[in-house]
Amino acid sequence: MERNTRQQEAVLEALRRGREALTPAEILQRARASVPTLNLSTVYRRLGALLEQEQVAIVSLPGQPARYEAACEHAHGDPAHHHHHFHCTTCDRVFALHACPGSMKKLVPNGFRVDSHDLTLHGRCPSCKSGARA
Numbered sequence: 001m002e003r004n005t006r007q008q009e010a011v012l013e014a015l016r017r018g019r020e021a022l023t024p025a026e027i028l029q030r031a032r033a034s035v036p037t038l039n040l041s042t043v044y045r046r047l048g049a050l051l052e053q054e055q056v057a058i059v060s061l062p063g064q065p066a067r068y069e070a071a072c073e074h075a076h077g078d079p080a081h082h083h084h085h086f087h088c089t090t091c092d093r094v095f096a097l098h099a100c101p102g103s104m105k106k107l108v109p110n111g112f113r114v115d116s117h118d119l120t121l122h123g124r125c126p127s128c129k130s131g132a133r134a
């Protein structure tokens, strides 16, 4: 039990450290520094538990493997909160953008009703833009 808690904290800590959404393999890489007993199946198990507790969220972008991110702390109490992502086309990392351009109502013709939207920006992250690859 004690051990599970430490593993779970290491997984959550890896996700909270950056603005980045991570694949389970990337989480393992980062979390292993603090909990060397972690392996990929324990990472998946801990992610499952964290999902149930709504401490992490799945990020699924078209054509991309599933990534995970820490639930937004600023979203507590606002079930309607959502945000978007930036995909770096050079290093393939995905970053959370805690912003939304707002209603897309203006984009649809009369008679249509917008219930939700997905938005992903593509480009280069700061380390790829400056040429200094991380």
Ligand SMILES: [Zn+2]
Binding pocket: 088, 089, 090, 091, 092, 093, 124, 125, 126, 127, 128, 129
């Ligand atoms: Zn990049």
Ligand SMILES: [Zn+2]
Binding pocket: 072, 075, 082, 083, 097, 098, 099
């Ligand atoms: Zn957010």
Ligand SMILES: [Zn+2]
Binding pocket: 082, 083, 084, 099, 100, 101, 102, 117, 119
């Ligand atoms: Zn939005």
